[in-house]
Amino acid sequence: MQIYDVTEYSKLSPSAYKKEVERLQIELLKLQNWAIEHNKKLAIVFEGRDASGKTGIINLMKRHLIPKHINYVNIGIPDQKKSKYWFDTYRKEMPKKGEITFFDRSWYSRATVEITMGYCNKKQYTSFMRRVNNWEEDLLNEGIELRKIYLSVSKKEQQTRFKKRLKDPLRYWKLTDHDLSMAKKWDIYSFFKTQMLDRTSTQNHPWVVINANNKMLARLSSLRFVLNEFNYPDKNLEVADDWTSKITNYSYDFKGVTFENLSHQQFELLTKNLRE
Secondary structure (H helix, E strand, O other), X not given: OEEEOXXXXXXXXXXXXXXXXXXXXXXXXXXXXXXXXXXXXXXXXEEEOOOXXXXXXHHHHHOOOXXXXXXXXXXXXXXXXXXXXXXXXXXXXXXXXXXXXXXXXXXXXXXXXXXXXXXXXXXXXXXXXXXXXXXXXXXXXXXXXXEEEEEEOOHHHHHHHHHHHHHOOOOHHHOOXXXXXXXXXXXXXXXXXXXXXXXXXXXXXXXXXXXXXXXXXXXXXXXXXXXXXXXXXXXXXXXXXXHHHOOOOEEEEEOOEEEEEEOHHHHHHHHHHHHO
């Protein structure tokens, strides 16, 4: 499992943020053109608690992409049929050739939200956890390139965002009774979230955890992670500003031993050596 944590570098000006976002959005369009030209099927999963910023990051990513070659999926609370045929429900939403699909919550809702709120039973949960890793390997064998991002937000920050939504006349509707009920079950959700990250972070499909307490940095980290994952033509992800050059935000857990504050180069070297 890979962890991004850049909260100590939060002194990023709005103008620098805007400039970096635009630069990365140009790179994302290059990535999309490559995916279209080579019939790639890219699936990007975003998971996280309510108000962690999933929808905002996805909207930022797809803002300048070619609409007919992207797909946005947010199923929400499933009906009885979708709940019964869980994997089939999401299998139908997978990207076609030349398409990028963004999942605003995904099949992993069963491993966190559904079991926490009682929307699924224990049998459904255990069946999901037993099958999901093999199911994702089947996706890979079908040419679907899956990346999984978990946006981590603190309890204090979530409450702050809830209060802002409640007072905002244009966004009050985004705070629902479901959100408030989930917040009350913080510790229960935390238990199942840990189970999910530990048991479903595989070599081919590891979870990437991004500290989302700072929205600007979470968005930039998410963009850079996705772009770093693929080798598209004319790729240009050179460090552009001083704030990024100082980041040593990778960590890696191997059989209970945690290596922290790694540079990207150190992270790649370490993981390569440990897996060989």
